Amino acid sequence: MSQNKRYWSGLDELHGTEEFKAIQGQEFPGVQSVDEFLSDDRLESTHTGRRDFLKFMGFSLTAATLAACETPVIKSIPYTNKPEEVTPGVANYYASTFYNGQDYGQVLVKTREGRPIFIKSNALTGEGKVGVRVNASVMGLYDSARLNGPRKGGQPTDWATIDADVQAALAAGGRKVVLTHSVASPSLNRAISLFCAATGAEHVQYDAISYSGMRKANVADYGRDMVPTFALDRAEAIVTIGADFLGTWGDVAVQTTAWSKGRQPENGKMSSLHAFESVMTLTGSNADRRNMIKPSEAGRVALALLNGLTGGGNNGDLSESAAAGIAPAVAALKAAGSKGLVVAGSNDPNVQLIVNACNRALGAYGTTVDLENAWVLGRGNDEAFAALVADMAAGKVGTLLIHGVNPAYTSTAFATALGKVKASISTSLFADETASRCTHIAPDHHWLESWGDAQRTTKRVDWVQPTISPLFDSRAAGSSFLTWANNPETDWYTFLRQTWNPNYTADQLYTDAAWNSSLHDGFMALESEGLPVSFEGAGSGLAAAKQAVMATKGGAFELAFYQKNTIGQGDQTANPMLQETPDPLTKITWDNYVTMAKSDMDAMGLNTYIGQEKPASVVRVTVGGQSVEMPAMLLPGQKPGTIGIALGYGRGANGEEVGKAAFQMAENGDFLRDANSALVPVGTNAFPLLGSASGLPQYEQLNVAVEATGATYALASTQIHSTDMGRDSIVKETTFGAYFAERKAAKGSASWNKLIRIGVHEDVNGDGVINAQDSKPTAAFDLWHEHPVEEVGHRWGMTIDLTTCTGCSACVTACHIENNVPVVGKDEVRRHRDMHWMRIDRFFASDYSLERGEEEGVGAIGSYRRMEDPAENPQTVHMPMMCQHCNHAPCETVCPVAATTHSNEGLNQMTYNRCIGTRYCANNCPYKVRRFNWFNYPGYKKFMNFNPSQDNLTRMVLNPDVTVRSRGVMEKCSMCVQRIQEGKLNAKKAGTKVPDGAVVTACAEACPTNAIQFGDLNDKQSHVAAVSENNRAYHALEEIGVQPNIFYMTKVRNTESTEA
């Protein structure tokens, strides 16, 4: 049946009107096509009406305006297939190992969306926590000065050319040498051995900081070329002669943690630390007794200790300050017996021989000195290096492969001789001092990009695993060596696996459960029996050593070289985070300088006070024929007649591309240029000034001249005032004896930590009269309604133990990297505008006080003036200081817009979006922990060359969980609120309470001595709640009544007195 239904679109169609018929065939009825319109003859005679004209104009104008408003284009590429292990917003952690020739640390690398952004210690190892230099090293991955591929003659090239050139060079004549730092990686050692075997090359190891003196002494005494490890946690008395074992000497990460274990007063005993040193180091500042010596006296101090331990003998000449320290040190060592320990930083084998004798006299071998479980690093062979340099200068070296070391920076002779080597290949990541002088650069991966293994001692191997694909066209150095050796296996990962499992094949890539679990842990225990040690020859060289140290004499001025805790030997000089972390003792950023004693500076008329507009005086230091001009800086505790210069500065002195932050900036943010328009490096390289004795570099010069030049140089300090002005409610300290006597006292009642009470006009004690005995604790006073923080929900808090805080600053860098704290550069730091959320206040003791002023009749004004000056050899306090998260916060009441408020979890929280920047909160903060964004740090030109936010690559290190603050807002410690939030969310998902330890702030996590503890004070089971109830716990500036959530623990010194 046919369809007879009809559909129509409208009545027009149904009725078939004329109008409908006219438009029926047209697709767009009523619209004239452009061609039709233009071909219309009547077009000439038409006109546009005023209203139409205005409409068109209006439209065009609006359209043009809108088109001009450029929407920011954000290039983000979504995952097409989501990688199994990456969830946006959730961090992954990978165990890895850091080693750069100086520092060694087992770490966990935090990655977010595939980017490594944070480095913390691998707690599974149970051995030490990494320090400031290691956790800041993540910045180096994103250094935009890194080479983006191989170089030949300074020009980009490809790997095939490099390989061909190296093969050609190896085929040519001349000595072939592989020059590396002390190789920590067994696989790399194997690769280098294969290379040497295949090509006839020799392997020379060279370290910027030499431990040869100690190794030679151990060869002489025990027949073993090694550096022992020290069990500082077992030591009861430690004497250090210039060995900065908490800062830069030896295996710092392990030593710091171990030392702190013996420094817990709650255990009823504390180890004692006696330091003899010229420049005050971190270790010296933590010593219970610190004695100033001249560098030339180091050997005689060791000898005096030995004589003291063994019963007499000639000590030779000792200065008064050195001699005074001998008897207490000997007494402490004798009391400790085999749990005593003597270490020395000297690189003179004679000094180390005497130190060995001391330790033998104590019976320390086997208890505090571990020869069997030796430190496998510090193996640099200075004689082989010297021979190599001589051969290079003589043109005898045909091919030189350099890995992991930068000798052109540390040795002028090497830099000169390098030009005479026919083919020199560096695996450096940067065109640094050495690499830029090499014929070829074959850049290695950054350690965060590479596979590897590493060994600190013989008992364990630690894994290095990549956390990101190589950013640039680099190649693992091991792979390069294998390629050049024409080894059948050149894949570095396979080679690495084969080192530990000769039967490894690619099909075991994922199936080796043992490997997988050890990779997860970051290490694998090794079956290793310590090598036997023979004591038979011990002491044979002692007599000669005694004679040698007796004969050591110094001139009018002696120079001690030291390393700063932040910069170390200098391979991270271009790390802006480290440069801006103040030296723990001088609090100077972005520079090295000549440290001097006040008496010497006064005698030369040098400025001893560094202020914003008070630059340092420049002195000329002449060593042999060489002289350098550097600013002079007062460092209390410097032995008069000695000066100190930090190594590790002055990188890129010839404009080498070692990283932007290695160079000084002008005030407008451009690079500073000298008269020859060359870049000016930060600081001065002191390596060329090093002394030398029997082929070993010596970290002292015994006869130098120092003279004032009259010039000045601005230094940037984060703390310009040295003493605590007798304000003992900020720092509370006591002696171990006093602590022990009252160790059971209730909190607030011990004489060394009395609760502060404020007198009130009411009869509190009920004795019927109102008098001075009527008082209440500060917590009883409240202007406002109580914040409901006690016993309600969480109350996040922190405890900081001043006894174990060494001032190492690991918390500072950890905090700043975690929280995207801006780097503001030297000029802004000089203007007291550092942005540090976490700082370590360093107080030197003054030998003056109001009481003494009263006795001497100088009055309050005179006393206060004198109290501003530290003592000549002061006791030191390192006090971490950050927002105290006051429950009665003065900052909160004064903000007109309520941008800073109290959370019901006890946090003083800062709402950046709401802040209008009146800075009233900062003025009203008694602790001065608030920091204001004076400029637009992520965009203003002044900061373009060092602020991580302003570099397209370095920006990758920013923590995506923390906002980058804008100009004009206040910021401060948030107690890592992003971590608290994460911990709470995880607990919520798991349906549990937040377990103690699940949330930890960056600073607490980084603290190598666990001096900083974080947790929930309302959780009575938590560690931090228990510590806050300890009788050493107090609030800084308690009498103001701001009731912080941060508790400090009274500092206990293992001394007789806490006087300066």
Place this chain on the structure above:
Amino acid sequence: MQREAAIREPLILGNKSYKDITDDVVGPIQGPAPIGWKIMITISAIIAVYGVGSILYLLGTGIGVWGLNKTVGWSWDITNFVWWVGIGHAGTLISAVLLLFRQKWRMAINRSAEAMTIFAVIMAATFPGIHMGRIWVSYWVLPLPNQFGSLWVNFNSPLLWDVFAISTYFSVSLVFWYIGLIPDFATIRDRMVKPLPKKIYGILAFGWSGRAKHWTRFEEVSLVLAGIATPLVFSVHSIVSMDFATSVIPGWHTTIFPPYFVSGAVFSGFAMVQTLLLIMRKGMKLENYIHVKHVEYMNIVIIVTGSIVGVAYLTELFISWYSGVEYESYAFINRFSGPYSWSYWIMMTCNVISPQLFWFKKIRRSLIATFILSIVVNIGMWFERYVIIVTSIHRDYNPSSWGEFHPSSMDVGIFIGTLGIFFTLFLGFARFFPVLALNELKTILKSSGEAYKKQHDNH
């Protein structure tokens, strides 16, 4: 008619008629601008433009262009703010308090003193605005209903009290000043020949006709506004002082601040009035209206308020010692013996010693000495605020954070700039506004005019 004792010095010198008063005040507005005025306004305007440029640079770059730092978060900005607010106080005191106390001598000076108040408050209000890190959200200090969630201002914050205090003060002062100007604008309107100025002054005069009804209302409104303005004289600077007094910082946390700040404000305000009027009476030939007697009266106010300020300084010192509080006592020891003691001693010399010279009648009645001392007092009062702000916070509780403050060129430039803007405005006022309350002056001509007083004596 009111009779005044013959022994009182006349307030209007010379043989003035009502017409003379009108001529003396309106004449300069009608005539061409004198060359001296042109020179002065050119200089002021150049400085003002420099100041505005500096402010724009500050706003474009960040607060970092000032010399402030992590320890010293306020310095010249808030010093200038408090200084300018203080200067404003004289105008209100003269026009309101002296009105209530029926002090006729105020009539010669109240108009320009009020103008000074308005301009000084404008300058003062500039600083809290530009000292903010993010001035573009400065309106958040107003309790406006908003859609940012339930965001509200913090009524605990003295800075918020400041917002209310200053804005109230400014609006009341402006209204008060303008009401007083209305009859005088009408007089100018009536005398103007050129149509455009006549039109403008006509609009400004609000249709004033001089009827008795208008005069009655005028008197009533003036009295009511004087009643409102009088507490403001005391409240505004009390509240400004609470910016400091409610803090925990030693040297700021002081209960003496409100009365001490108010007397300091009146002290500096009168000094500024002296500075301005001594120039103006010379430049505009108003010697017969503003003469030695007026100057002497004002100098007496300066002695009284200056002495109150001096006592306050000494009280602070005493209390800091008597309190036995370590931080408090150090704050004051540091004030007079620390790195910024020079500013303390400038303050002490200018504010405590110099006004005591006015006990000598010769000095009190010397115009030159008054002019010099008026400037000295204002220098001293600027340093008073600088001392309170900078020396207190540069060394407060924690010695590790003790710092320094060094002003930058922008600190100086913006302060000088506000002086330029202020003088530009004031010179504009002197040129186009009736600088004396001429209609009010006429009410005392017959009782206090020199010629009339002589006539009375002859009777």
